Amino acid sequence: MLTRDVPLNVREWMQGVIKEEEINRYLVNGRDFINDEEIEELLRKHRNPEPQRVRDIIAKSLALERLEPEETATLLNVEDEELWEEIFQAAGEVKRKVYGDRIVTFAPLYCSNFCVNNCLYCGFRRDNHLQKRRRLTIEEVRREAEALVSMGHKRLIMVYGEHPLSDVDYIARTIQTVYETKVGNGEIRRVNVNAAPMDIARLRILKEVGIGTFQVFQETYHHETYRKVHPEGTLKAHYRWRLYALHRAQEAGIDDVAIGALFGLYDWKFEVMGLLYHTIDLERHFGGVGPHTISFPRLEPAINTPFVQETRYKVSDRDFKRLVAVIRLSVPYTGMIITAREPAHIRREVIPVGCTQTDASTRIGIGAYSDRYTEQDLKRQQFQIGDPRSLDEVVRELAEMGYITSFCTADYRCGRTGKYFMGIAKKGKIHHFCMPNAILTFKEYLIDYASPETRSVGERLIEQKFAELDEALKPLVREYLERIERGERDLRI
């Protein structure tokens, strides 16, 4: 049981959430950093770009420089298929240059689907009476964590609806519970959080429990669309409270923040521009520290949610790959997350053009891991996922594609966060740390959790990637690999 009482009056609770003074200090002449007209104009102005102009922009990305809005607008307007192929190749090259051939893997843990908001596209929306509401108890959170640790996960994203039943105190308690959970050699080493925007005082509570990344998606950056899909009178209707959520997180001392847009609400090109402007504004205010990751989920079906079928902005598979590649080139040094919303064949197609993280063994029903049901149950899910494969299957497939699955959390546990992390990433040097640590954590996984087939493929890949390491590093990594084989765990550099 939780130790504190849940406020009985939801409306009263809602009135205490938004702090206008924590928004206004970021506005310039009363405006936020998304200028819809300017974005539309840039997209109009840079239609039919010259191939040489596109290649110059690609070259800038390959030098790991962040693009300016007019440059991203130019890439978004490319029509020529051959130029797109060049963009895809460059995006993959940027990814390899910054992060190497490794994919960080995590699992989502949905803790509560109570929500005060009423977003038209969301299965958790307040008025969706077909949604079965549930908030995990602390003991249930522990069981979920045990199930995930037993699969081999080391990193979670914990997800909460916006409601007094899942307020910051509940969030903090559930995170602490996950961190305390151990099964054999296994434990969760990093908990990232996807939750509603909060004020700085509440964000400091999250900081104190040692969260990894704080993630808030703007959903859509287009003001008018935002207003339409988030009904008036709800907390989420406040565009700017959400837009500056991660500025407040940075102010609270949470220096790993994550942005995202829900593709399918408005024009995908506009949303990519919005993500870039968001990145630029965070970098401008916080000494060059922009988002740690960028997410680009597509709208997926949800129970009793006709909006999803009716939207005219659905993103095709072709455009999805394009938008991922353009984000990769626009912000070369930032992590990019593709999730199990996407079916396996799309993940296979899109990971090579720039993704650095993905989830596996994904269950998004409340209590779905410990209840051990295998079919998706839309009555307790926010949306339908496209790739429910097990962690072992995903790890094996990634290994067959040449990617080491990384369970590494080293940076976050040795003070390489925020400005330090971003400084290394921007110079394209983060893979010097990532690849050795990816190999070491992959080795742990293969020994402790993998099927014989996955272990066989994985061991071959480790030898291949080991051979590609700097000579100076090999003795240390070899020593650590041998120590892991002898039973030591959590060795890192």
Add this chain to the structure above:
Amino acid sequence: MEKGTFAFEDWLKEIQEEVAKRNLSDALRTIAEKILERYGARVWFAEILGKRWSYVTGCGGEDPLPLRQIPLTPRFGLVAEKWECIPPSEGEAILAFLRELLAQTGTSSVKSEG
């Protein structure tokens, strides 16, 4: 004075006097710079928040090396590369000075560089 010939006690005293006038973040940054200059060891400081060691300031490197993580107080820790370059007795004295400096801060948070 040439590098390495400055008596350790004088060197430490000079740092103590220099950082006394600074805020904690600047003081830690200065100490990290002085350690790098004298010993070639890279150190950075972090707030300890459960499993997270959250960067505050320092002179961290860009090459992967074995790390040594040293909790200084319940709230703050030091991460070091090539800490072994510092003679043990001098390393202990530096840590004692850092613990004393950080004890004044208690469990308060420190704004990181940025």
